Amino acid sequence: MKLIYAKDKNIGWITLSNPPSNALVHPAFEDLRTLKLFCADPDLLGIIIKGDGRHFCSGADLESLEALKKDPEIFAQALAQGKKLLEAVTFSTIPVVAMIHGSCLGAGLEIALSCHFRIASENAILGFPESSLGLMPGFGGTVLIQEPSMRKTAIDLIVSGRMVTGPEAFLLGIVDRTAPTFDLQEIAQSFLNSMVAKHPPRVIRAIMESIHNARRLSQKEALKREASLFLDLVKQSLGENP
Amino acid sequence: MNTSSILLEQNNDIAHLILDRPPKNETDSHLFEELSRLANQVLPKLRVSGIICYGRGRHFSSGANVAELKKRVQGPPDKSSTEYLLHNISAIHALADLPYPVVAAIGGCCLGSGLELALACNYRIATKNAVMALPETQIGLMPGCGGTVRMSKLVGYSKAIELILTGKSLLADEALKIGLVDMVVSRKELLSAAEKLVRKIRLYTNGIEIGSN
Numbered sequence: 001m002k003l004i005y006a007k008d009k010n011i012g013w014i015t016l017s018n019p020p021s022n023a024l025v026h027p028a029f030e031d032l033r034t035l036k037l038f039c040a041d042p043d044l045l046g047i048i049i050k051g052d053g054r055h056f057c058s059g060a061d062l063e064s065l066e067a068l069k070k071d072p073e074i075f076a077q078a079l080a081q082g083k084k085l086l087e088a089v090t091f092s093t094i095p096v097v098a099m100i101h102g103s104c105l106g107a108g109l110e111i112a113l114s115c116h117f118r119i120a121s122e123n124a125i126l127g128f129p130e131s132s133l134g135l136m137p138g139f140g141g142t143v144l145i146q147e148p149s150m151r152k153t154a155i156d157l158i159v160s161g162r163m164v165t166g167p168e169a170f171l172l173g174i175v176d177r178t179a180p181t182f183d184l185q186e187i188a189q190s191f192l193n194s195m196v197a198k199h200p201p202r203v204i205r206a207i208m209e210s211i212h213n214a215r216r217l218s219q220k221e222a223l224k225r226e227a228s229l230f231l232d233l234v235k236q237s238l239g240e241n242p
Numbered sequence: 243m244n245t246s247s248i249l250l251e252q253n254n255d256i257a258h259l260i261l262d263r264p265p266k267n268e269t270d271s272h273l274f275e276e277l278s279r280l281a282n283q284v285l286p287k288l289r290v291s292g293i294i295c296y297g298r299g300r301h302f303s304s305g306a307n308v309a310e311l312k313k314r315v316q317g318p319p320d321k322s323s324t325e326y327l328l329h330n331i332s333a334i335h336a337l338a339d340l341p342y343p344v345v346a347a348i349g350g351c352c353l354g355s356g357l358e359l360a361l362a363c364n365y366r367i368a369t370k371n372a373v374m375a376l377p378e379t380q381i382g383l384m385p386g387c388g389g390t391v392r393m394s395k396l397v398g399y400s401k402a403i404e405l406i407l408t409g410k411s412l413l414a415d416e417a418l419k420i421g422l423v424d425m426v427v428s429r430k431e432l433l434s435a436a437e438k439l440v441r442k443i444r445l446y447t448n449g450i451e452i453g454s455n
Contacts, residue, residue: 195407210390222391227331230386237382238315
């Protein structure tokens with residue numbers, strides 16, 4: 001599965017591409033620097049991730065998984081590399097929206113959960129089928145899913161392996177909006193634009209960085225950095241024109 | 243005539259911290275100066291069950307006085323505007339370090355640094371018609387008094403991103419749903435509900451010092 005990048009004015013698009021299912025053949029599905037560079041593009045205000053064709057991403061390709069599993073150390077390294085990609089998405093300083101259509105399963109759901117927002121079409125199917133294969137989500141899913149939804153939802157989905165539709169995922173808190181299938185792209189774009197279109201990149205990036213600090217730094221340090229980011233914006237936005 | 247922007251009154255075992263520049267109760271330089279003095283020198287020494295914090299009149303606070311802020315910042319390029327801002331920011335954070343429960347009682351508008359003040363409190367009770375927002379992006383800024391950090395911890399990272407980037411107003415019922423406020427009551431019950439909560443927490447914690455928010 002490879003990533004295809006595109007820019008449409010200030011919105012970046014990342015397409016997960018290995019049609020039709022866009023399954024992951026390898027956990028480290030992209031070069032980390034390439035992804036980070038795209039997320040850091042100064043023209044961009046936000047990013048939408050989608051799947052190539054009918055589906056978002058159906059998860060790991062089982063045959064490839066079998067092959068990888070043969071060497072546990074290599075597999076562990078591959079997973080670690082892959083998780084860095086998801087981390088790069090989560091800590092991107094512009095908002096990333098997962099636009100979910102068709103299958104969004106296993107690692108596909110983990111990719112979606114690493115995004116800041118999820119918009120799912122009515123025909124989307126989401127879930128963690130790993131348990132029925134004697135596995136568990138290995139891409140951070142067990143942790144990631146607890147943020148948006150409740151712990152009991154997380155346990156239910158992961159242990160049972162059951163799948164939910166887009167609308168049900170919305171009710172469970174896993175996705176932030178649903179959309180009729182034909183309107184999905186428009187709704188995803190307008191959702192993202194409602195957050196970013198009016199702001200210069202420096203405002204968006206300062207806010208995102210500060211929010212990320214709330215989760216990765218101590219409270220004290222996060223507050224200190226917030227003040228510093230705020231002071232920079234004050235100078236830039238309210239000060240005399242440089 | 244120099245009346246205070248903040249009043250500190252005692253009601254039995256509970257202190258009332260009242261933002262007293264109605265109707266807006268703006269967090270301007272006067273208010274921040276007094277808040278800083280109170281929060282650093284007076285409040286830590288109070289022997290009370292806790293504090294309730296609210297605005298005089300209809301509103302909690304409309305937030306910063308932007309015109310005043312602009313003037314400060316556009317003055318001569320010295321360190322004083324930075325120091326001024328950092329001083330204000332730390333006044334808000336000092337509220338979060340008090341050794342007893344602090345409950346914000348929110349009526350009317352609670353915006354920007356006004357909301358950040360409420361976020362620095364341990365709990366928030368709002369009236370049914372209260373309106374809350376962090377609209378700093380409208381003037382190219384961001385919440386600088388703890389709003390990004392504390393909002394994230396309360397409502398989750400995604401919701402915090404959405405609220406801060408859109409600057410949208412939240413009504414009390416949605417604020418309750420997402421965890422921004424802990425209780426919604428009628429205007430009549432607002433202050434008594436806040437006091438009741440302080441006493442309840444005090445009872446449960448039985449005098450144990452509460453950690454920093």
